[in-house]
Amino acid sequence: MDRRPAPLYGAYPSDAAEIIGQHLASGLAARRDSSPVTVFFRADDIGVPSAAFSRMIALFQEKQAPLCLAVVPAWLTQNRWTAIGEICDREAPLWCWHQHGWAHRNHQKTGKKSEFGTARPGARIRADLSRGKERLQNIMGAAFSAYFTPPWNRCCPEALKALKDLDFRGLSRSRDSQPQSRTLQEMMINVDLHTRKEPDSAGCLAGLAAEIEQAARSGSIGIMLHHQRMNEQAFVLLDELLDMVVLQPLVKPVTFKDLFPSD
Ligand SMILES: [Zn+2]
Numbered sequence: 001m002d003r004r005p006a007p008l009y010g011a012y013p014s015d016a017a018e019i020i021g022q023h024l025a026s027g028l029a030a031r032r033d034s035s036p037v038t039v040f041f042r043a044d045d046i047g048v049p050s051a052a053f054s055r056m057i058a059l060f061q062e063k064q065a066p067l068c069l070a071v072v073p074a075w076l077t078q079n080r081w082t083a084i085g086e087i088c089d090r091e092a093p094l095w096c097w098h099q100h101g102w103a104h105r106n107h108q109k110t111g112k113k114s115e116f117g118t119a120r121p122g123a124r125i126r127a128d129l130s131r132g133k134e135r136l137q138n139i140m141g142a143a144f145s146a147y148f149t150p151p152w153n154r155c156c157p158e159a160l161k162a163l164k165d166l167d168f169r170g171l172s173r174s175r176d177s178q179p180q181s182r183t184l185q186e187m188m189i190n191v192d193l194h195t196r197k198e199p200d201s202a203g204c205l206a207g208l209a210a211e212i213e214q215a216a217r218s219g220s221i222g223i224m225l226h227h228q229r230m231n232e233q234a235f236v237l238l239d240e241l242l243d244m245v246v247l248q249p250l251v252k253p254v255t256f257k258d259l260f261p262s263d
Contacts, residue, residue, distance in 0.1 A: 001045070005231040006196040008204035012233040016205055017240035023209040027216025028250050036252040038259065039221040039245050042068040042172055042189060044100060044149060045228060047075030049083045052227045055235060057088050063242040066093070066255045068172070068187075070100035070149035071140075073132035081139050090143045096255035097143050099136055099168075101151035102128035116155035126162040133166055145169075147256045153177060153189060160184065170260050172222070185260040187222060190215040193241075194226040194234060221251070 008016070028037060043056060046069045060067045084090060090097070101115035108117045116125050129148070136144045146168045150159065153174040160181045163171060170185030180186065191211045198204045215221040223241075230238070245251045 001228060002195075003228050005229050005234055006194055006204055007199065007201045008196060008208065009194075009231050009233040009237070011201040012236075013201060013205055016237055017244075019205060020209050020212055020237075020241065021244055023213035024216050024244060024248070027213035028248075030217045031219065033219075034250075035219070036250055037216055037219050037221060038252050038254050039223065040068055040187065040254050040256065040259070041065065041223045041225060042070060042149065042187075043225040043227060044070045044151075045072060045104065045226060046070055046097075046100070047072045047080060049080055049087070050228075052230055054087050056225070056227045056230070056238075059235070059239060059242065060094065061088060063239075063246050064094065065242050065246050065253050066096070066258075068096040068098060068147070068149075068255050070172075071097055071136060072100045072102070072104045073135040074103040076136065076139055078139055090140070093257075094255075095143070096145050096147065096257050097136075097140055098145050098147040098149065098256065099129075099132050100149050102132045104151050106152075112154065113152045114154050114156070115151045116159035118156045118158075122158035122162070125156070125159050126165075129159065129162050129166055129168075133168075145257055147171065147187070147260075149173075170256060172256065175222075187256050187259060188220065189222040189224045190218065191221060191223040193223060193238070194229045195224070216251075221245075 105115055106113040108114050108119045148163055148168050148171045157179055164183045172187040175188045175190040196204045198207050
C-alpha cells in the first residue's frame with residue numbers, strides 16, 4: 001500500500017485552508033436554490049487499527065461530523081473490531097460502517113486497477129461480494145450497513161447486478177463512473193483529499209479547491225479520505241475543512257444512511 005502523503009502535504013501552503021474556504025463559498029454562492037448542500041466524508045481501506053486511524057476517528061468525534069467507513073472484510077477480525085470499540089462507540093449514528101473490496105486486490109491484467117472488474121468471471125465477483133457481506137455482518141452485527149465502495153472506485157456491470165441481488169442499498173464511486181447503475185443508489189465522490197495525482201503542492205491545491213467549488217455548486221459534496229497517507233499537515237487541513245462544513249449553515253453533513261435510508 002502506498003503510504004506517501006500527496007505533494008500538497010509535503011510543501012504545505014499556509015493559506016491552503018483559506019483558499020479552499022473561498023472556493024467552497026464561491027460554489028455555494030453560485031447555486032440557484034437555497035436547499036442545503038449535503039456533504040459526506042468517506043474513509044477507505046478501514047479494518048486495521050493504527051495511530052492515524054485513531055486520530056481520524058477522534059477528529060470526527062470532536063467535531064461531531066459523520067463519517068462513512070469502507071471496511072475491507074478480509075482485514076477485519078473480531079479482535080480488530082473489539083480494538084475499534086475501545087476508541088469509539090461503534091453503533092453511534094455518526095458512523096456508517098460499510099463494505100469495501102474483499103481483500104483490496106487488483107485482478108485486472110491490463111488497464112486500470114479493479115478488484116471487481118471484467119477480468120474475472122461473474123461467479124467469482126459475486127462470491128467475493130457475498131462472503132464479504134457475510135463476514136462483516138458476523139463481526140459487526142447491527143453496526144454494519146449494506147452499502148458498497150469498490151476499491152479504486154470502479155466495478156463492472158456483473159458486480160452491480162450482484163450487489164442488487166445481495167440486497168445492497170447503494171454504492172459509492174467517483175463522479176461520472178461507468179456504467180451507471182439503474183437499480184442502486186449512487187453516492188458520488190467528487191473530492192479527493194489524499195490520493196491526488198498532481199506532481200506538486202500548488203497543482204494539488206488548485207485541483208482540490210476546484211473540486212470543492214464544483215462539488216458545492218452541484219449540491220452534493222462527497223469527500224474521499226485515506227488515513228494511511230495522512231501526515232501532520234493532512235490532519236491540519238482535515239481539521240479546518242471539518243470546521244468549515246460543520247459551521248456552514250448551507251452545508252449539511254450526512255452519511256449514506258441519511259441519504260438513502262433502508263426503509
Ligand atoms: Zn481502497
